[in-house]
Amino acid sequence: MADDFGVGCKLLTSESARSSCKVTCIVMNRRNIVAALGAETRVGLDVRRRDQALKADGLPTAAGYTLFEMLIAMSIIVLITSLGWSPVMRLQREYRVKEAAEAVREMVAGTRILSLDQDIVFQFRFEPNGRRYMRVPYENSNGAAEGGKTVTASGQSHGELPEGVYFSSVNESPAEALNPELLTGLPSEFSQTSWSAPILFYSDGTSSNAEFDIVDEAATTRRIRVRDITGAATVSTTN
Numbered sequence: 128m129a130d131d132f133g134v135g136c137k138l139l140t141s142e143s144a145r146s147s148c149k150v151t152c153i154v155m156n157r158r159n160i161v162a163a164l165g166a167e168t169r170v171g172l173d174v175r176r177r178d179q180a181l182k183a184d185g186l187p188t189a190a191g192y193t194l195f196e197m198l199i200a201m202s203i204i205v206l207i208t209s210l211g212w213s214p215v216m217r218l219q220r221e222y223r224v225k226e227a228a229e230a231v232r233e234m235v236a237g238t239r240i241l242s243l244d245q246d247i248v249f250q251f252r253f254e255p256n257g258r259r260y261m262r263v264p265y266e267n268s269n270g271a272a273e274g275g276k277t278v279t280a281s282g283q284s285h286g287e288l289p290e291g292v293y294f295s296s297v298n299e300s301p302a303e304a305l306n307p308e309l310l311t312g313l314p315s316e317f318s319q320t321s322w323s324a325p326i327l328f329y330s331d332g333t334s335s336n337a338e339f340d341i342v343d344e345a346a347t348t349r350r351i352r353v354r355d356i357t358g359a360a361t362v363s364t365t366n
Contacts, residue, residue, distance in 0.1 A: 217345075217347075220345055220347045221347055223292065223343065223347075224341060225362075227288050227292050227341055227349075228351060228362045229362060230286060231288075231351060232360045232361070234262055235251050236359075236360050237284070238262045238326075239328045239334060239358040239359075239360075241262075241282040241328075245281065245282060245330075246330045247264055248327055248329055249263070249264055249328045250325035250327055251328070252322040252324075253339060254294060254320055254322060254323070255296045255323050256293055256295065257294060257320070258288040258289075258290075258292065259287055259288075259317065260286050260288075260294070261284065261285035261286070261313060261317065262283065263282075265325060283312055285314070285317070291344050292342070293343075294341060294342075295342045295348075296339055297338045297339055298338070300324040302321035302322060302323065303322060303324070304318070304319075304322070305317075305318070323339070328358055332357070332358050333358055334355055334358035335353065337352070338352040338353070348364070349362050349365075350363050350365050
């Protein structure tokens with residue numbers, strides 16, 4: 128009987144110890160959780176305090192941007208870019224037309240020099256509302272070379288304006304086709320092209336008085352003028 132009582136006491140003692148151990152573990156776990164939460168709370172408080180201090184000093188905080196803020200920033204960037212893009216495109220168009228006009232002016236100036244060198248009359252023509260232009264010797268309505276001189280292909284030249292750039296006549300005059308013999312050596316489509324009235328360059332350095340425009344699709348314009356007394360060609364803007 129005594130032995131049974133002793134065994135029972137040991138069992139009770141063992142059960143009590145296990146229960147006490149469980150309680151102790153639970154208490155320790157709860158303390159750890161509370162400590163961890165307390166640490167996180169302290170970290171959060173420290174971050175908020177730091178942000179408040181940075182804001183007080185006018186410095187940026189480490190907080191991220193919201194989607195709404197990012198959309199506003201992107202909208203502002205797009206707006207600024209669009210406002211700046213229009214002047215860039217305008218400058219690009221002006222440069223394109225300016226370069227095209229300068230290429231035409233160089234051929235016109237070269238036509239005068241050829242007339243002086245070869246002692247024959249040359250003509251410069253362009254395609255109204257088109258892109259083609261050329262330089263060929265001039266002939267009168269009877270088909271004979273001006274001044275009785277032999278017409279040759281020497282000095283022939285032609286060119287084409289860039290895409291979207293075209294010639295415009297200042298003084299409207301009927302377009303006309305040319306004698307195919309004068310167009311020998313030039314592209315075949317030139318014989319079907321309607322040309323402007325000729326700008327003539329004489330062997331004494333004088334020329335026809337003429338002016339015409341080079342225009343793009345946005346109405347960016349450069350005007351080429353040829354002075355009759357000097358035969359000089361100049362490029363200018365129009366008002």
